[in-house]
Amino acid sequence: SLLVIDCAETLNLRGYAKAEGTPAAGTLAELVGDGRLQLSLDIEGLDQPYQSLVPLEGDSIAEVFEHYLAQSEQQPARLWLAGSAQAAVALFVQKLPGADAKDLDGWSRVQQLANTVREDELLGLDAEALLRRLFAEENVRLFEARRVTHDWPADPEKIAEMLRALGEDEVRAVLEEHGEVVVHDDLSNHTYRFDRGDVDALFRPPTLH
Secondary structure, X not given: OEEEEEEOOOOEEEEEEEOOOOOOOOOHHHHHOOOEEEEEEOOOOOOOOEEEEEEOOOOOHHHHHHHHHHHHOOOOEEEEEEEOOXXXXXXEEEOXXXXXXXXXXXXXXXXXXXXXXXXXXXXXXXXXXXXXXXXXXXOOXXXXXXXXXXXXXXXXXXXXXXXXXXXXXXXXXXXXXXXXXXXXXXXXXXXXXXXXXXXXXXXXXXXXX
């Protein structure tokens, strides 16, 4: 089983899920077995992406991320997830450095309040209504909302560069065997087809004028 999520800094989101057959109901461990969680951060200015690969610790995706954040950032965190055919929603709270100095019981109190959240509230209430319901006695400050989008147009030039990197001999071998070169981008769900003329153009030296 494989689950991949890609999120840009602009909150442009895409994902891909693959499983052998139809997964039966069960715990996360029963569904994925001895799985791993890999996180990659491609940050501008770094020579290569930061990557972290850890075992799946927990009986749910929420527990896996809670454990990862507690271990990697040394800061406790809690995560609640809910989903339907129309939406996927998360409530995330994390203890910030120095929080105990401002409010010794704050983290314990926030966890207890957040733990009262119901799935129908996550799916049915907007952010402001949900936070004010959960933390009615707390000082709630709302920041400007940022929209999560799914906008990944086709990028044939990116695929062309990938094929050039693969090499002309390899690409032409696929062309001869199948009559065309087909590349499917699982994350963006786009299919690219290259016929003989397209392949010739890929590896033809540019015309000098």
